[in-house]
Amino acid sequence: MMRDSHLTHHAPWIKKMLMSEPTTSSPILEMRGITKRFPGVLANDHADLELYPGEVLALLGENGAGKTTLMNVLVGLYRPDEGEIFVHGQRVEIHSPRDAAALGIGMVHQNFMLVPTMTVAENIVLGMSNLPFVPRMAEIARRIRAISQRYNLEVDPNAYIWQLSVGEQQRVEILKLLYRGAEILILDEPTAVLTPQESHELGRILKRMTDEGKSAVFITHKMEEVMEFSQWVRVMRAGRVVAVKKTAETNPQELARLMVGREVLFxxxxxxxxxxxxxxxxxxxxxxxxxxxxxxxxxxxxxxxxxxxxxxxxxxxxxxxxxxxxxxxxxxxxxxxxxxxxxxxxxxxxxxxxxxVSHIPADRIGMGAVADMAVADNIAMKGYRQPPLTDHGILHPRRILELAQRMITAFRIATPTPQTHIKFLSGGNIQKVILAREIEACAxxxxxxxxxxxLDVGATEAVRRRLLEQRDxxxxxxxxxxxxxxxxxxxxxxxxxxxxxxxxxxxxxxxxxxxxxxxxxxxxxxxx
Ligand SMILES: Nc1ncnc2c1ncn2[C@@H]1O[C@H](COP(=O)(O)OP(=O)(O)O)[C@@H](O)[C@H]1O
Ligand SMILES: [Mg+2]
CATH class of the missing domain: 3.40.50.300 (P-loop containing nucleotide triphosphate hydrolases)
Structure with missing residues (x-):
């Protein structure tokens, strides 16, 4: 099976001719040439993806590389401007998450979408009312328990969501997909919110699912998890897939370099x-x-x-x-x-x-940013009363812009312009704006x-450097x-x-x- 990136643009028959090893199976999913534009941003630029049964594919890339967008295209939340999707070799049109679910594709989003005042079982069947009949709650709970046991996903079907830890809520999200018969699970940065122990547990659950022939796309920034959980890695940078590697044949240092486009110092x-x-x-x-x-x-x-x-x-x-x-x-x-x-x-x-005192809060999106303000103004928000941004009560828009430009470069903030409203940035990039501001304003x-x-490795390195600079x-x-x-x-x-x-x-x-x-x-x- 040949799956090097330089081949992904060729037609399947060319690939077949070039294949040196016999094929053991055909891809369960293929995305070809996916392009998605947002105003001022090319979020996906002819991105390709292949997924085989029983495989975990790690999708790696800096904040803003286009990973979430590509997966949102797959589950029908976004329509691509170009490109095609094939499931079991059949060309498909996916217009909504419901279409995706019907094809066996389900996604656990970065921000969970559970209703806190409802039970686990209620959340799992929520939105399934289009089925010919809705089974009784006891029957639903029984089915949930069966799936829980099979995949080692321990949750009480009768517990309320608000009673559960973040790790348990995530298990509910996964159960929900399995309950609906998902064969392809997409997990968007699932471990960002987990303790090391919970992440480890998730790894075991993934293993269990792939042993049963299911497949997963696993988005993460954490190299150890890529190395531990996946068989293949696709690295995205600026909307493009820049590398396809077999996990066993790569290492964290190489992956970090591919992600960032330069050597990263750990x-x-x-x-x-x-x-x-x-x-x-x-x-x-x-x-x-x-x-x-x-x-x-x-x-x-x-x-x-x-x-x-x-x-x-x-x-x-x-x-x-x-x-x-x-x-x-x-x-x-x-x-x-x-x-x-x-x-x-x-x-x-x-x-x-x-x-x-400056404060980088743990809940950055909720506490730190003004969604309807430009990136530059969010960065300048704390310093705008003092020189050099203001002298004698006069604001200097040029200096604000210079400061913003400097921070955008230093933290590699992916934004079309410094004037773009912060709400259009990806979650990771909003974080970087707040980090830049708080670190810069520290007195x-x-x-x-x-x-x-x-944060991705490049941004993590930048943040650590800046913390050391403050100390020095x-x-x-x-x-x-x-x-x-x-x-x-x-x-x-x-x-x-x-x-x-x-x-x-x-x-x-x-x-x-x-x-x-x-x-x-x-x-x-x-x-x-
Ligand atoms: N709904 C949207 N509207 C405008 N721009 C968006 C939207 N979603 C994502 N983007 C932009 O597309 C790029 C890729 O974002 P995303 O796919 O979230 O990256 P990743 O998941 O790799 O961090 C970013 O520059 C982001 O700001
Ligand atoms: Mg994302």
């Missing part, structure tokens, strides 16, 4: 840390979570200027509350927060911003919650991350949060993953 050069004065100090801080339960139980630490303190921990151990207490978004019930030696405990967010303390989450410029950085490699690479010290307490603070230079892992599980406490 290991960043780090200067020696030269700590200055204490910028942030927490003294015995307590706080509650949204349900009124204790979330922080006596957190104390300091961060100096010129230093990055990493916060490690399994999500839900107080990270969110910690960030919110520091940035004024949540009240501390006890203890003190000092910024540059001044008591800033429970001050409103605007006061905190004025004391030189004393940068609180970064999961800054590289959901003498600022204090609080870096909350679920990626231990990231913490070990760029933090100077790493504090581990477990059940709202600091289990210990280790120098990053001597910390190892195993010790950190034990501390994250609450098994080992280490003094500073």
């Amino acid at each position: 290991r960043l050069e780090k200067n020696v840390c030269t700590p200055g004065d204490v910028v942030l100090e927490l003294r015995d801080v307590h706080a509650e979570n949204d349900k009124g339960l204790p979330a922080l139980r006596g957190v104390s630490f300091t961060i100096h200027g010129g230093e990055i303190l990493g916060i490690a921990g399994v999500a839900g151990n107080g990270q969110r509350e910690l960030v919110e207490v520091i940035t004024g978004l949540r009240k501390a019930t006890r203890g003190k927060v000092l910024i540059n030696g001044e008591d800033r405990t429970n001050k409103p967010p605007l006061d905190i911003i004025r004391s030189g 004393g303390l940068l609180v970064a919650a999961y800054p590289s989450r959901g 410029a003498g600022r204090a950085v609080l870096l909350v991350s679920e990626d231990l490699e990231e913490l070990l690479t760029i933090a100077d010290r790493i504090a581990v949060l477990f059940e709202g307490r600091v289990m210990g603070i280790l120098p990053a230079a001597t910390a190892d993953i195993e010790t950190l892992g034990l501390m994250m599980a609450g098994a080992q406490e280490v003094g500073e």
Whole structure:
């Protein structure tokens, strides 16, 4: 079977003539020459895709490369401007997700589409009312349990969606597709929201499905997952498929280079840390979570200027509350927060911003951007009151544009122009706009919650570089991350949060993953 990219433009009979190995099966799906234009953007440029039964195809590419668009074309959410789709060798027209479902194609979108106030079973049969008859709920639940067991997708059909974790909700989305008989499953960045354990579990579920002859297109930025889950990889860049590789014959470094179009450094050069004065100090801080339960139980630490303190921990151990207490978004019930030696405990967010604090929130789309404003204005939003963007009350549109242009280049933000409204950008690119703004506007303390989450390798590298630049410029950085490699690479010290307490603070230079892992599980406490 020959599936090199230089052959994908040829007609099937030419490919057959050129094939050196005997074919074991024919593709279950082929997309040929798919082109999709949006105003000012060529989202897909003659993109090809082939998928074989029992195969996981990883679709890899930077934010904005056109992966989601290509899959939205496949499930009938977008009409392509050019190109053809074949399922089991038959040319098909897909006008809606319903058409796609009838062909056995289903997609789990980046943002789940479940109704929180309904049960798992209700969500699964929702929208299936066009069937000749709707079975009774008990029968539906029985069928769901059968599928759950077969694929190891553990969920209670009678649970309400709002009661489920993100990982469980994702299982419901997958179950929903399987219930409807999907043979081809498209998972759009399914692990961006999962813990490492949940991602691992998803890998097992995928394996189970492909053992049964189903196929999957798996979109991700994470190289380890590509290497672990897929048999083939297609790399997209600027709307085009730039490489087709057999997973066993490639490696993360090569894939990263193909994605970004240049060499990517996984290991960043780090200067020696030269700590200055204490910028942030927490003294015995307590706080509650949204349900009124204790979330922080006596957190104390300091961060100096010129230093990055990493916060490690399994999500839900107080990270969110910690960030919110520091940035004024949540009240501390006890203890003190000092910024540059001044008591800033429970001050409103605007006061905190004025004391030189920047915040990259975990929920970037919800908290960080104005959808109906231009990219340039979103970038300038924080700095527009100060020089150089304003002097003596006069705004300088040219300087705003220059700043925006610089950030667009530095962070590789895929936008047609700096004036494009941010709502037209892909999710990853909206994130980059907010990151660029917060990092650029930082004056004393940068609180970064999961800054590289959901970003591609090129953007991740840019973000990490910028965090190190801030540190080298003498600022204090609080870096909350679920990626231990990231913490070990760029933090100077790493504090581990477990059940709202600091289990210990280790120098990053001597910390190892195993010790950190034990501390994250609450098994080992280490003094500073
Ligand atoms: N509905 C849309 N309207 C306008 N532009 C869009 C739309 N959807 C995607 N785009 C643009 O198409 C390009 C590809 O986006 P997308 O397919 O979401 O990329 P990826 O999934 O690889 O991150 C981006 O530049 C994005 O801004
Ligand atoms: Mg996408």
